[in-house]
Amino acid sequence: MKGKIYPTAAFLILIFFQHFYAANNETKKTLNKRNYTPKYAQFNINNVSTYIYNNGEADGDPNGNSGFIYPNGTNKAVIFKSGFIWGGIVNGRILVGGSTYSSGLTPGKVFDDGTTQNPDEESVRVYRVRPDYKSGDLSVESSDENKSIQEIYNQYKKDWNEWPAKFGAPYFDTDNDGIYNPEVDVPGVPGAAQTLWYVANDLDSNVAKELYGSTTMGVEMQVTVWGYKDFQTLDNMLFKKYVLINKSQNTFEDTYLSIWCDPDVGDASDDYVGCDTTLSLAYAYNGFESDYVYGKNTPTIGFKFLQGPIVEGASSDKAYFNGELISGKKNLPMTSFIRLLKNYGTGFDDAWLGNYEGTLDTYNFQKGFDSFGNDFFDPINNNVTKFSVPGDPVQKTGWFEGVDKYGPADRRFIISSGPFTMAPGDTQEVIIAQIAAGGDVETDRLEAVTLLKSYTNLAQEFYDFNFYGDNFSSLVPPKVKAIELDEEIVLTWFDDENISKIESQENSKFKFQGYTIYQFPNDRYHQYEAKEIATYDIIDGIKKITTPILDFDGNTESPIKVVKLGSDSGIKRHISIKKNYLNPETQLNNGTKYYFGISAYFLYNNFSLLPQVVETEYFGITATPQLPKPGNSYEGKYGDYLEVIRDYHNLYFNVIIIDPTKLKAGEYKIELNNSATWKNLTWSLLNSNDSTILVNQKVVVKDSLGIVVPNYVYGLEITPEVFDTTKTPPTKSDIFTFISPGAVIGNTEIAKQQVDEINVFPNPYYGTQVNEVHQFDKFVTFNHLPNNARLRIFNLAGQLIKKIEKNDESQFLEWNLTNNKNFWIASGIYIVYIEMPELNKTKILKLAVVMENVVQDFF
Structure with missing residues (x-):
């Protein structure tokens, strides 16, 4: 990782004047300095931290160094700089716009009258929001950005309130009125943990020429950057959506869209690159076994086209655009990948900045040619190709880095998709995933490549389900209550309206699997500090859930990580905790605060590539063990079974004390309806003294998956158990009774004694x-x-x-x-x-x- 200096066109003209003059007389002009100062914000909600600028530049830090940090917090980087470019033919002339080492864009929107926002206006910035900024932990951003938590909070609040939805920034329209209201609506991509948005344009020709000497094409570019946290694999990537609008009066012919990147995987001088045509993936990895920055555990970085430009297709084709599926259209995949070799003079050198020669070079690269517009050949099979190094460096098949004459060095690459036509007013939308993998003690440089490809598969599946859309909002944790007892905490999540919503969740995307209980050292509820206490899962034969396709020898059947370990024991909605799981040798102390969290987890239903667990956020709760409050006394204990007197021996009711503080002393009876089948048999709980119905018409036979409908009353859990469903069900004349102890609350005489x-x-x-x-x-x-x-x-x-x-x-x-x-x-x-x-x-x-x-x- 290091800073880099690139020659401007003015300097190059002095050295190569005759060459450039012959190429195009525009090279006589020196570069114009841009008339604005770009603003930036950081994406840093998960394992990735990087910079996003409102002039299209990305991944470089403000000091001119590599800025895509992975893993977050290590200060080790895998990208020096990246950008998005487009090229096409306008009125017979090749033009290219966007940003690479330099930007040809000006921040701000293009209005209907052709005017643009002032790039120096305070409102022309990179907006950043996260849905939980009011209650969430902001310490990661504070540390990463060297700002106070209050500064981070204030900026989140400001961007939330000023979110530019009217200009195209995404938001969840809670009240469905079509108007963004910061008091009601939620800005950002629905379900995302962090969203960034900005808009830029190329209407200033002087600025546009700073890229590769092209004049303006008349493009407005809206960029959305977002990501997720606490979703395991998804924590290692971010997503970008580029929306390009033709604001000119001209048609763009043979247009291409491209991702350009200068990867520096640790040290800049020892990189390799590659592509996978089946995945529309371009990536970079370390060329040597060990790297100066990362050592032997070097990561990889990749860019994947999730959604390419939309073009006409067959009647059977379907394309994604603006969140909808459109028949008769198709999305283009990656159509070329070009490896750029610094200073080799091979026709794959860096395009010249600020000079129209750079436009011609870049457009040739976008079409899958060398800089001179010539075909190039795969040295392994001698066939013409548009994809540099598409082989497999792990399996050592095909053309991959190291089999030709170019050793590890400073690399760049361009991944493109096209061609297509954009008429005046047309819009194109491209979505990419920017993915990092490896960089830990478990992976070397080639294992990281395999891991990257598995992450890429998941990103594609994630996209194919339309990023789950607002289905994330339907995945909610149960609301938890804490019962504070003597050196004991009982957590319950019975009487929660979310329970039926959670446990009935099963569709093409998610299937409810169970609950996990955690202990935390504080009320910030960080995932990395969580200590798992217990998991209660449905009885379906699924215990160990793993992430496959991670065997680094290429064996796709061998997992390397268990992402969830259940017990197949059935669902419970309560737990007694007497031990401090953060220090297992100690019991809970009365008067000490302890912090717990409960999540629901779901199985990702598509098993074709990556069986994946989706877990809700934690419902965090603070609890303090304690003796009964003055004036209170409890006769029962958590977990005690009450004796049930019964007349029918093929059916039994388990009555268990869950909350001793809610017990009401008395005799209770269970009545049954008359039913010819067990399936339709129901029961009700009544007070024996006055026949008041306390629980009404509950089913007797439980779900085969171990999901029992909650039957919770007066601190008791009541669960029916059938021994043999082939026998005749009981009738209303069969009697079940039990006596419950009670709890004394607020007794003054007891309080005086205490x-x-x-x-x-x-x-x-x-x-x-x-x-x-x-x-x-x-x-x-x-x-x-x-x-x-x-x-x-x-x-x-x-x-x-x-x-x-x-x-x-x-x-x-x-x-x-x-x-x-x-x-x-x-x-x-x-x-x-x-x-x-x-x-x-x-x-x-x-x-x-x-x-x-x-x-x-x-x-």
Whole structure:
């Protein structure tokens, strides 16, 4: 990875004046400096971090160095610069526009009257949004961009509110009124974790000539960049959609669209490139076994045409355009791939910047010729080809880098699709995936190529399903409740309207598979910090879900990674947690906050290439184990089975205590309807005393996949179990009864008896404690307090140091070890006098405090 300097046309004219003058008299002109300063934003939501500029340039950092960082956070780069170019014939003259090392574009939109936005206007920028910016963790962007979290937040908020939907930026129209409303609608590609958008044009001829000397063609280019996080393989790629509009009065004939790239996989001087014609994929990888930057574990980088230009097709053809499937049309694939060899003089050198000769060279490359417009040959089979090095470097078949005379060096490439015609007002749309793979201890340079191709297959499948569209929004996690018990947390997700929506999800794209429970060290709920506690999945024979096509010897049947490991044990909607899974040797401590998350996961239904798990975001919840609150007592325990008295022995009802805090003491009975078949047999739960119906008309026979309809009442889970469905079902005369213990809530006499349990921890306090998140976050916690209490804290001299009023339902109260003037207290012994007027009780505690000296680490 290094900065590069490229000669301008003015410099080249001085050296090669006679050659260029003969070629075209336009070369007499020097380059014009562009009259604007490009703006940029960074895509960095997943394993990729890169720069996107509003003049079409991409992947180079502002200091002129490689800027496509992979993996994110490593400061190791795989691309120096990339861009998008187009070329065609306008009124008999070849013209080329877009951006490569230089840009021929000016930021801003073209209006109907032919005028353009001022590129220096504040509104002419790269907009960036993420749907969860208000609640999501912004620390990755903060670190990557060297900005404060508040700065990141403010810019997200500004771009959300000012999202240029009226100019073509995508958004989810929540209220379906056709008008973007930042209070209601969601900007960006639906389902994406981060979306960037900008618009540029080539109407300024002076700027247009800075690319390859061509005058303006009259193109407006709208660019959308987006990606996903926490979707495993998709975390290693971003997607780009280029929308080109012919804003001129001229027709573009024999037009081509191209991706240009200067890859630098780590060190710039040792790269190879290649293409896969069956995948419409161009890629770069390391030419040597070891790289100066990455070492032996070098990644690959690739560009794939997911959707090429749309052209006329047969009646049976179908093409994607603007999110729709159009009959009688087709999308062109990659039609040429050109490897550019620096300074070899082979007809595959870099095109000259700022000079019309560069236009002719580039257009020839786009058509699949050398720079002189000649055919070139595959050296292995001696056939004319439009694809450089299309062989397989892993299997060592065909023409691949290393079999000809060119060793590892600084490479570039152009991947093109065409030709097509654009009439005035026509629009073309191209979608590409920019994919990275490897770069870890498990993959070497060629294994990374195989991995890249497997990722490419997934990207194509993802596109074929229209990027799942807003189906992502239908994949939601269950809403979780926490039951806080003595040294125990019980998580439940029974009474949630999402449950039936989640568990009935099965269509051409997704199939519900199960739930996964995680523990986290904090409330940021980072995926990489998640510790899996349990997985409850449907009974369907699918346990180990793997990613195939990853055997680096080419064996497509051998997976290398298990992406989800189920147990085939059936669905549960509750779990008891007594252990700290982040430190398995310890139990949960009362009064300590713990952080959990639950997700639903789904199987990607198309198994043809990459069986893939799609997992929802986590529903995060904070829970604190604790003794019963003052005045409360619980007779039952989580997991206890209640004895059910029955008259029919082929059917049984399991009654389990789930939430001891919700139990209601009493006798209950289960009634059945009269049914000739088990399938139609239902049951109801009634209070034996007054016959109040508590659960009505629930089915008896459970789903064959282990999905049981939730039957949850008064803290109990009630599940029927049939031993033999070939026998005659029971009738309404068959009786099932059970007795439930109860929970006492808010009993004043019990609360008075529990006053002795009031305490403070840690005691003594030695400068810090495990629950503090930073050096200024100092506190002790009082527990077992009633809702209303008054605390007065004195030093041993009898001076009142702090007065605290408590008026909430929590039994806990944190004191931040400051006095009434909000200064930290001194080390010493303190007397805490607690008044509880509603209980007519008082309590006195002694607290020892040893304060540490704290030096601020920022000013």
